[in-house]
Amino acid sequence: MTDAKIRIRNVSKVFNSQGRAVQALQDVNLDIQANEFITFVGASGCGKSTLLRSIGGLEQHSRGEILVDGRAIHGPGIDRAMVFQHYSLYPWLNVMQNIKFCRQLKVVADTVSSDSDIELASGRADALLSLMGLKAFSQAYPNQLSGGMQQRVAIARALMPKPATLLMDEPFGALDAQTREVMHDLIRHVHRLEKSTILFVTHDVEEAIYLGGRVVLMAPRPGRIDTIYDVPLPKERHQDMKLSPEFLGLKREILTRIRETSGMNTDLELLEQLTRSTSES
Amino acid sequence: MNAHNPLPQPETGLRPRRLSRWHIRGELPRSAQWSLAAAGLLLPLAIWWAYTAAGLGNPMFLPGPDAVLRRLGHWFQDEGLLTDIGISLYRVMSGFLFSALLALPIGLYIGTFRPVQAFLEPLTDFIRYMPAAAFIPLVMLWVGIDEGSKILIIFIGTFFQMVLMVAEDVRRVPMAQIEAAQTMGASRGEVIKLVILPSARPALLDTLRITCGWAWTYLVVAELVAASSGLGFAILKAQRFMQTDKIFAGILLIGVIGLLTDQGFRWIGRLAFPWLKR
Numbered sequence: 216m217t218d219a220k221i222r223i224r225n226v227s228k229v230f231n232s233q234g235r236a237v238q239a240l241q242d243v244n245l246d247i248q249a250n251e252f253i254t255f256v257g258a259s260g261c262g263k264s265t266l267l268r269s270i271g272g273l274e275q276h277s278r279g280e281i282l283v284d285g286r287a288i289h290g291p292g293i294d295r296a297m298v299f300q301h302y303s304l305y306p307w308l309n310v311m312q313n314i315k316f317c318r319q320l321k322v323v324a325d326t327v328s329s330d331s332d333i334e335l336a337s338g339r340a341d342a343l344l345s346l347m348g349l350k351a352f353s354q355a356y357p358n359q360l361s362g363g364m365q366q367r368v369a370i371a372r373a374l375m376p377k378p379a380t381l382l383m384d385e386p387f388g389a390l391d392a393q394t395r396e397v398m399h400d401l402i403r404h405v406h407r408l409e410k411s412t413i414l415f416v417t418h419d420v421e422e423a424i425y426l427g428g429r430v431v432l433m434a435p436r437p438g439r440i441d442t443i444y445d446v447p448l449p450k451e452r453h454q455d456m457k458l459s460p461e462f463l464g465l466k467r468e469i470l471t472r473i474r475e476t477s478g479m480n481t482d483l484e485l486l487e488q489l490t491r492s493t494s495e496s
Numbered sequence: 497m498n499a500h501n502p503l504p505q506p507e508t509g510l511r512p513r514r515l516s517r518w519h520i521r522g523e524l525p526r527s528a529q530w531s532l533a534a535a536g537l538l539l540p541l542a543i544w545w546a547y548t549a550a551g552l553g554n555p556m557f558l559p560g561p562d563a564v565l566r567r568l569g570h571w572f573q574d575e576g577l578l579t580d581i582g583i584s585l586y587r588v589m590s591g592f593l594f595s596a597l598l599a600l601p602i603g604l605y606i607g608t609f610r611p612v613q614a615f616l617e618p619l620t621d622f623i624r625y626m627p628a629a630a631f632i633p634l635v636m637l638w639v640g641i642d643e644g645s646k647i648l649i650i651f652i653g654t655f656f657q658m659v660l661m662v663a664e665d666v667r668r669v670p671m672a673q674i675e676a677a678q679t680m681g682a683s684r685g686e687v688i689k690l691v692i693l694p695s696a697r698p699a700l701l702d703t704l705r706i707t708c709g710w711a712w713t714y715l716v717v718a719e720l721v722a723a724s725s726g727l728g729f730a731i732l733k734a735q736r737f738m739q740t741d742k743i744f745a746g747i748l749l750i751g752v753i754g755l756l757t758d759q760g761f762r763w764i765g766r767l768a769f770p771w772l773k774r
Contacts, residue, residue, distance in 0.1 A: 273675050293681030303672035307694050307771050322681035360675055369676075376680055382562040 219246035220412050221270060221380065226263060226279035228438075236292035238437035239265045240276065245431065245440060249379075249416065252406050254376040254415045254427030256469065260470060262438020263416045263431075264384055268412065271297045271382045274307035283380070293322050296373035297382040301389050303369055304357040310368050311353040314340050317376045346405070370402070374409060383415045387422070396454060398426055403452055420469050424462060432469055434476035441476055444469065527771065559741040564748070567741040576725070581749070584715055584726040587643070591718070592711040596704060597656050603662025608692060614662070624656035629717045641722035653714035660709045665699035666692060698769045703708025705761035712754045 228240040236489040240262045247253055255263040268274040270281055272291035280287050283294065291297075308360055317323045317337060326332070344350055347367040357365055366386055383402075387395045394429060403426065406413050417423050423430045424446055447461045458463055525638060541561060546555060548560030551613075555563065573576040605612040606620075631652050639645040669692050677691045719728030725744050734742035765772075 217726070271675075273678065273680055291675075291678040295679060297675065299672040299676060301672065302670040303676040305673060305691070305695065307697070307769070309771075314666075316690075317678070320677075320680060320682050320686055332550040358771065372676070373680070409762075468659040478573075 218461075220249040220251070220265070221245075221247040221414075222281070222282040222285075223247075223266075223270070226266070226269065226276045226281060228262070228276045228278075233380070240269070241437035241439045243279070243438075243440055245411060245443075247475045248411055250410050251429070252403075252413045252415070252419060252427055253429045253431060254423035255431045255433060256417060256420055256423045256473065257433035258435050258473055259418070259431035260435035261476075262435070263433045265438065266433070267297075267358075267382050267384055267416045269412055270380075271295050275299070276438055276447065293376050296376065296378035297384065298366070298369050298373050298386045300385045301362075302367070304365055304372075306357050309354050309356055310349055310360070311340065311344065313357065313368055314343060314371045314375055317371055323376055324355065339377075340375065343374055346408070347371045347401070347449075359464055361394075362390050363398060366390065366398065368399070370405065374405065375409075378411060380412045380414065381402055381409075383413065385417055386415075388418070395422070400452075400454075402426065420444065420473070421457060424448075424465055424469070425457060430465075430469065432472055432476075434478075436478055442472060455458050497567065525612035544650070552606070556672050556738065557740055559689060559744060563741045564744045565737070568745045569751075571730075571742065571745060575730075580725055580727050580730050581753070582606045584719070584728060584750075585724065587646045587652055588708075588711050588715055590643075590647045591709050594647065594652045595707070595711075598654055599658035599662050600700070603659045603686070604692070606659065606664050607666025608688060617663070620659050621655050624660065624734070628653035628714055629740060630742070631721075632721055636721060637705035645721050646718040646723065649718040650714045653717070654707050657710065661703040661707065662700060665696045665703055668699060669695040698765060698772060701765050701768070703760060705758060706763075707760065708757055710755055712750060712757075715750065 223243055223245040226240055226243040227238070227331070229238055231238050243262075243266060256269065257263050257489075265274060269276045270283075270288070272288050272295065282288070283292075288295075305316065308316065311328065317335075329381065344353055347370065347372070348365060349364065352364065357368065360368070369386070387398050390398065399422065402413070402415075405411075415423070417424055427446055430444045430446060431440055432442045432444065435437065444465060448456055448459075515520065519529070548555065548558060557569075568577070571580075595598055602616065607613070608690045622640075623751055628649055635645045635648050635652075639648055673691050673695055674687055677687050681705065682690065715726070716728035716731060719726045721731065723729040731746040734740070734746065739747050
């Protein structure tokens, strides 16, 4: 396991909230292989987003180390693109300009040396545009698009510099259920095609199982990894699998464990009270 | 181009039912909007005219619209109205442009970097509560009594507010826009140049529009300083000669010029930021 793409070693993070030290992450250890699709779920406050943002270099951990390709990371880098839940598109640029945004940046521009490179990059932008089904909308502004289309632009933009790792922080959290299903199959397709390593944070257990090869369940107070599940589904997924016994069994198992680890006692008491009152009446 | 392509609807012969105009945050047809706006402007004018025409008020204190108009014509022909407008416009715009020139970069730094914010924001907050008019004696002693002092008063009146508003505009750029650029490899300078500035542009123009209005309100104060021309000066001088009609004319003119600049800014915004159209 020495050739893991991303190695997370004893990572802890403490931050101050109103004068109180809060342990956001405690001794997180995880190896992620290249080309893995790994998903993270857990009750709110379990640190799944913090962990993802730390890997992206957007937040600093207090202790431990995160190695990408064997090197410790310092800050964000072009090899780890991030897709956010919303508000990340540039509203003053049209769809094509958004996708090509990274071409203005020095780190990207430096890799372009010849006309053929430029042509290649334009070809890639076009290819991503059609992959995301946005061909007809290349000149549209983001606020003329539906939520699902906006997220497709955000994914295409993140893929443009060919990042080895794609970090996705609840990217479909604001979309409706039907759009989400389409996006699930699309992102699986992207994973196959681009061969990137994908780390995907979500609060939706079904989404985590359907997309992931492994599902990492995290628990709050302090934020930590609780269990890692291997998803017992074939590599090729389709929507019907969501009704298979393996899928439903794992879903039940994870949901139960989330409830056990959430520590939301008042919420649980309320739930029990409701169950009792409905069974009485 | 639209995200949703609605299917062609069969003609039903039904018209969409309109909600009451008093529906909370409801909609108003364009024609109604224009006629209400016109009524809002013309009704006070009509009341003013009727009141004075009926001889209810003392024309010495409240001249009628006709007298004000006549005075305006006289001012235009014999008393150099255009010179007054020109010099006032020059003072207001110079003060406003100087403060914009400084407030934009300083506000950008306050809104982007915490140490700059910690260093400058309390000071700015403190100074902005000081009335610009109170600076007149100091300004006269330090700068003298020519154009510079008048421009400086307008600058003092607008700059400190403008800095804080610019900083707030910059802070409102969504963090996700900034972080997305960072994970694509953008440097600090690139984030500022390619994300923060373009993203804040519409809000910044709005801030300029609002503060330009404030600059005009400091005109009369600025022309208290040994002025010999200008709209504010004309208003002050008219008081000495009991020319209430001229006071009215001057105040209304400043209002009209302000309204025109405001519309100008809005027009620039519509032209420069086509993506804001829904």
